[in-house]
Amino acid sequence: MVKADGCVAIHADGGAYKPLNWMNAPNTIAEITDGDPRQWVITNPKKETLTITLYEVISDSAHELGDDPGLQKDGVEAHLQELLATSPHTIEDGLTLVRREYPTAIGPIDLVCRDPDNVVVAIEVKRRGDIDGVEQLARYIERLELDSSLGAIRGVFVAQSIKPQAKVLAESRGFTWVEVDYDTLRGIAPDELRLF
């Protein structure tokens, strides 16, 4: 398998994600077609070479997969939401949880809290904060505002890391944003006090 960045990996039927042999990018691939069987010679900047001899070609195809969308791990996001629900004060001082997964007609809001002035705070939790997440929060708040009994509603966008564009958009929508550290949150055993 030759990836777009130039790295080469030789896989077998077994061994899951682990290749039998590989050469990391950057490197150059030379295809030697005059001999029989054909050979690929991959050379890296250290002049190390990986020579692959092709005895039989069953299929040879190339596919463009586009930009790397990044890995979204749902488990972490759900756990992050859980941790923040048990200690909402890490988002903002004085917050108390009203409900996790607060239902609306367009889907549940991650966390709904109240601040010390009793104002409803809608919180969207993401691992990686980008513009989509801010838009999502805006849609939820629109829905919540239809319920006049809730009064004024604030929005807070929470993620492990938030892209600069998402920060600008959140601020322009009147939301606040907070970056939280997952490992630190995990380390906060809610009630266990430590000596050091």
Place this chain on the structure above:
Amino acid sequence: MKFRCEREILAEALATAGRAATSRSGTLPVLSGVRLDVKDGDLTVTGTDLELTIRLSVHVHSDQNGSAVVPARLVADIVKALPAGAVEVSIADDEMSISAGRSQFSVRPLSLSDYPAQVEPGGEPVTLASAEVGNALRQVVRAASTDDARAVLTGVLIASEDDGLKMVATDSYRLAVRNLPQSSILATGQKVLVPGRALAELQRILSGDDELTVRLGTREAVFEVGATRLTTRLIEGEYPNYRNLLPSSHPNILTVGREALLEALRRVKILAQDSTPVRLTLGGDTLQLTAITQDVGNAAEEIDASYDGAEMTVAFNPDYLAAGIDAIDGDEITLATMDPMKPAVLRGVGHDEYLYLLMPVRVP
């Protein structure tokens, strides 16, 4: 190699040395074995995982000297299961044969040439009374951490001070400190960090009135009791400054019978499930222990106690609290606190050489 030995003696030797052999995969396969050396009527059994080594000798009736490495767990299980009486063992090139009565086993040995060489201990030997050290280990080792993520906390600090020796262990939730007056194995001011696991094994080996000989090197410590020798690597790193954790004053002091408290705690603890704490309500001349587990139930018990201080409720991890009370010598203990969020100190009345500091748990 060929020898004959009583089953009890051989089983015990294999089990003791086998505790240092490793069962972890990914290490040198030969470390899952114990090394047997027979020389003129003495069988030496050695187990090691390269961190901890246990070696002991027993007298056997030997017909033929020799050395071999055999699977620790398997051979120990076989010998333990044999009928009582004499066990005959003989090892040729690629076969170990074990027989007793009408039972007959044959086992493939491991590679002797792969077995790591054992280093003879250096350093000046110092002799200590094993009963006193055994009790000190019992009191301290329990507070050491078992979490390898913070290696320093898995050790027991042994420090030499003006008035003798100090042993300290902490897992960051509790701290145990034991003084051993008039004992000296180190130069004044010197300190070493010995793995808690090695000291737990030493505690098992120590028995009765034997003398304990200790040799401390720069990288390892060697403990010898009778014919058993335990060698452990020392942990490198800076131990937390535990002295800063010891509160200077305690306005509130509870005095209570040790056995009564331990018994009550054992009962109440049943309803402290899912890491919920046990609450101690301090005030007046009774101590109330309560445990509440949401959706399950609750437990409460009152015991007689004397208390001098402000009324308060303080909560603890029940297992850590029980471990502390259990470690203390004497019939009565004191629990000294400042407030429900500060560490509490447990001591035995008239037994100032030991203290157990315990962090409370926050409760609403």
